Amino acid sequence: MRRMTARPANTHQARLLRLLRDGGPNSRAQLGDQVDLSRSKLAVEVERLLETGLIVADGLAASRGGRRSHNIRLAPNLRFLGVDIGATSVDVAVTNAELEVLGHINQPMDVREGPVAVFEQVLAMAAKLKASGLAEGFDGAGIGVPGPVRFPEGIPVAPPIMPGWDGFPVREALSQELGCPVMVDNDVNLMATGEQHAGVARSAGDFLCVKIGTGIGCGIVVGGEVYRGTTGSAGDIGHIVAVPDGRPCACGNRGCLEAYFSGAALARDATEAAQQGLSAELANRLETNGSLSAADVAAAAAAGDATALDLIREGGNRTGQVIAGLVSFFNPGLVVIGGGVTGLGHTLLAAIRTQVYRQSLPLATGNLPIVLGELGPAAGVIGAARLISDHLFSPA
Amino acid sequence: MRRMTARPANTHQARLLRLLRDGGPNSRAQLGDQVDLSRSKLAVEVERLLETGLIVADGLAASRGGRRSHNIRLAPNLRFLGVDIGATSVDVAVTNAELEVLGHINQPMDVREGPVAVFEQVLAMAAKLKASGLAEGFDGAGIGVPGPVRFPEGIPVAPPIMPGWDGFPVREALSQELGCPVMVDNDVNLMATGEQHAGVARSAGDFLCVKIGTGIGCGIVVGGEVYRGTTGSAGDIGHIVAVPDGRPCACGNRGCLEAYFSGAALARDATEAAQQGLSAELANRLETNGSLSAADVAAAAAAGDATALDLIREGGNRTGQVIAGLVSFFNPGLVVIGGGVTGLGHTLLAAIRTQVYRQSLPLATGNLPIVLGELGPAAGVIGAARLISDHLFSPA
DNA sequence: CTACTTTCTCCACTCACAGGACAAAGACGG
DNA sequence: CCGTCTTTGTCCTGTGAGTGGAGAAAGTAG
Numbered sequence A, B: 001m002r003r004m005t006a007r008p009a010n011t012h013q014a015r016l017l018r019l020l021r022d023g024g025p026n027s028r029a030q031l032g033d034q035v036d037l038s039r040s041k042l043a044v045e046v047e048r049l050l051e052t053g054l055i056v057a058d059g060l061a062a063s064r065g066g067r068r069s070h071n072i073r074l075a076p077n078l079r080f081l082g083v084d085i086g087a088t089s090v091d092v093a094v095t096n097a098e099l100e101v102l103g104h105i106n107q108p109m110d111v112r113e114g115p116v117a118v119f120e121q122v123l124a125m126a127a128k129l130k131a132s133g134l135a136e137g138f139d140g141a142g143i144g145v146p147g148p149v150r151f152p153e154g155i156p157v158a159p160p161i162m163p164g165w166d167g168f169p170v171r172e173a174l175s176q177e178l179g180c181p182v183m184v185d186n187d188v189n190l191m192a193t194g195e196q197h198a199g200v201a202r203s204a205g206d207f208l209c210v211k212i213g214t215g216i217g218c219g220i221v222v223g224g225e226v227y228r229g230t231t232g233s234a235g236d237i238g239h240i241v242a243v244p245d246g247r248p249c250a251c252g253n254r255g256c257l258e259a260y261f262s263g264a265a266l267a268r269d270a271t272e273a274a275q276q277g278l279s280a281e282l283a284n285r286l287e288t289n290g291s292l293s294a295a296d297v298a299a300a301a302a303a304g305d306a307t308a309l310d311l312i313r314e315g316g317n318r319t320g321q322v323i324a325g326l327v328s329f330f331n332p333g334l335v336v337i338g339g340g341v342t343g344l345g346h347t348l349l350a351a352i353r354t355q356v357y358r359q360s361l362p363l364a365t366g367n368l369p370i371v372l373g374e375l376g377p378a379a380g381v382i383g384a385a386r387l388i389s390d391h392l393f394s395p396a
Numbered sequence C: 001c002t003a004c005t006t007t008c009t010c011c012a013c014t015c016a017c018a019g020g021a022c023a024a025a026g027a028c029g030g
Numbered sequence D: 001c002c003g004t005c006t007t008t009g010t011c012c013t014g015t016g017a018g019t020g021g022a023g024a025a026a027g028t029a030g
Helices: A011-023 A028-035 A039-052 A115-131 A170-178 A187-198 A263-275 A280-289 A294-302 A306-330 A340-359 A378-392 B011-023 B028-035 B039-052 B115-131 B170-178 B187-198 B263-275 B280-289 B294-302 B306-330 B340-359 B378-392
Strands: A055-060 A070-074 A080-085 A089-095 A101-108 A140-145 A182-186 A207-212 A216-222 A335-338 A370-372 B055-060 B070-074 B080-085 B089-095 B101-108 B140-145 B182-186 B207-212 B216-222 B335-338 B370-372
Touching: A011 A028, A011 A039, A011 A055, A011 A070, A028 A039, A028 A070, A039 A055, A080 A115, A080 A187, A080 A378, A089 A115, A089 A378, A101 A115, A101 A378, A115 A170, A140 A170, A140 A187, A140 A378, A170 A182, A182 A187, A182 A378, A187 A207, A187 A216, A187 A335, A187 A378, A207 A306, A216 A306, A216 B306, A263 A280, A263 A294, A263 A306, A263 A340, A280 A294, A280 A306, A294 A306, A294 A340, A306 A340, A306 B216, A306 B306, A335 A340, A340 A370, B011 B028, B011 B039, B011 B055, B011 B070, B028 B039, B028 B070, B039 B055, B080 B115, B080 B187, B080 B378, B089 B115, B089 B378, B101 B115, B101 B378, B115 B170, B140 B170, B140 B187, B140 B378, B170 B182, B182 B187, B182 B378, B187 B207, B187 B216, B187 B335, B187 B378, B207 B306, B216 B306, B263 B280, B263 B294, B263 B306, B263 B340, B280 B294, B280 B306, B294 B306, B294 B340, B306 B340, B335 B340, B340 B370
Parallel strands: A080 A140, A140 A182, A207 A335, A335 A370, B080 B140, B140 B182, B207 B335, B335 B370
Antiparallel strands: A055 A070, A080 A089, A089 A101, A207 A216, B055 B070, B080 B089, B089 B101, B207 B216
């Protein structure tokens, strides 16, 4: 099937497409109220968009006391692919033009196997979603990778946990394979984008989105736009020094945040605690599973295990100390905590909150919500879909 | 005398005014090359600006092989007032429309005496500059204050070191007194603005400007625009925790950066060292002056005093550790070090560089210059003039 | 059937702007 | 001194985006 070929011809059309994406179907009159254009001009632009097939006018809305309006909506067959590549698993989802998730698959994977193997798996997952009848094809795809990206070109640069990806032209390669436009970004930035589009950060202008998974990263949003830094590594807070001359870290330095807290560090510390006989609960799980993960610690904590709770609290304290510094520096209007460890829930959140409210400036924390993300694993894929849709809904 | 009453009527005019401000006098043809407007349209806008008196056409430039061009320049009698209020002194300067400093006065002052007393002094200093013939009046004034500011209203909010200023309508009050438009910002932001306009940061898009004076602050520039945060306290890094559970700080917490390094901390540590007999050089100066300042430490260090050098190095290390964290987080393209302690020079810079290059991510530090500001005490007043000129050279 | 409301279309008019023709003013060679 | 070339600046007309009003279309309420 022939996919979306047209792009908005001007900023008015782009504006209209985004309104329809974010606000759902609308009449011409309602659109007119939002865009500050004369009805005549609006009608012209809508007509042109109808010609391109990007939007359709289907059926009439109920009357509101006068002539019934035509329902204008984005083409119902538009489909975006959202891909969120983590360190140990992939999420792939299909959305419609309104970025509603129609289907979502998660599979384990090892990012270190390199781009070729990973993309093979991603394409198979995409094919599976297609086969299930959710899409006839994709009009665009957004990809998140767990490392810094040279954004304009969509190429990972010097990613620590996925060395085989350095310099691999992700955007170009996937665009070729999928036959549609592709945009690539850091997974943390996409989580922030997702929470901004459909989650807790909907009304926030400047906010931070801390993702605690295998590692720790932070999405930075300034004035509604993701800030990526000079070389695309902004938000890479996992190796900020939390304790001067502290624990050795895998990166070669000492005292990095990730040496104290992250999915990996938590699993390691829990294993150690179990082996030292500090917690029967954890030892039990270790024996059953052969190894411990962050999820095990979460479960143990939920069961009331004191050691697990201590580990979470201590990690939260360290993380909170670092976030406190970032809050003083950046003065955000909101801090979102997300990622794989969200399962640790309110114990973690409480520890982080305590540190931030205690250490940051009162003026910066005065009215600062610190909350868990509300989209969970969907945040990344929604953010990815939003990324490509923002790109496609821009003047060509 | 009647001052500047007009404002640019549209973005084209604003653009032209800024070009003339930043690039100096120009012909219509040269302007046309820079603004991507047709000559006809350009001629119209220039004509209108000439009518308002914001620009003047004086004399003809030398021929470049054809008809001689008219020199277009900003009205030569335009004057901006730049005020930089520090903790212990004020800088006041007059600039022309091109933001060149025509006269600059510095006087000691205590910001804790409150806005009324301070403004009396500032107005006297402005009158002095006026009396010396540098200005017949001011077309606008920019003011920097050492604390957070609610920017749109120009009102300090909860400033720690100047409690008497909390909520004082600085912008409105000064605008009334001076009879011209006034803009207010944090002094650190203005230093960043100054270095961006006329200093080392001229070509930087995203950069940090760390000001080490009585306290420590950091100006954040994102995409060429100062980032102020949600409540105007962004960049307030003095009370970021450098050492968990470290030295007690005046703010009530422990281990704050300012407890380890700042003009005040350095003076205190030097006094202590002198009293403990660790340094003859410092003891000497203490006896002579009755007290020690950061400048004394700088002088002692310049004379080769080991204790002074150690103090600077140690402070630089602590500061560098904090900056390293910010560099990982923000991934700037440049870090500028400035403020009163610039006199500590390369000993300080070397310590900071060492820490940053050692602790931050290689990708973030790969091509990251860390340099001293080049404008010294003029940075703040130039930034202040730039602030008000940006405001006035915007469409009304 | 009339009065009123809301939605949408059509049309004439305005205005910003581009782009070319052209005038002004000088350099330079003969 | 004169023609030719170059650069600068002005004038004028055509075009296309956009506005705003008139009015048609399609309803509801009485």
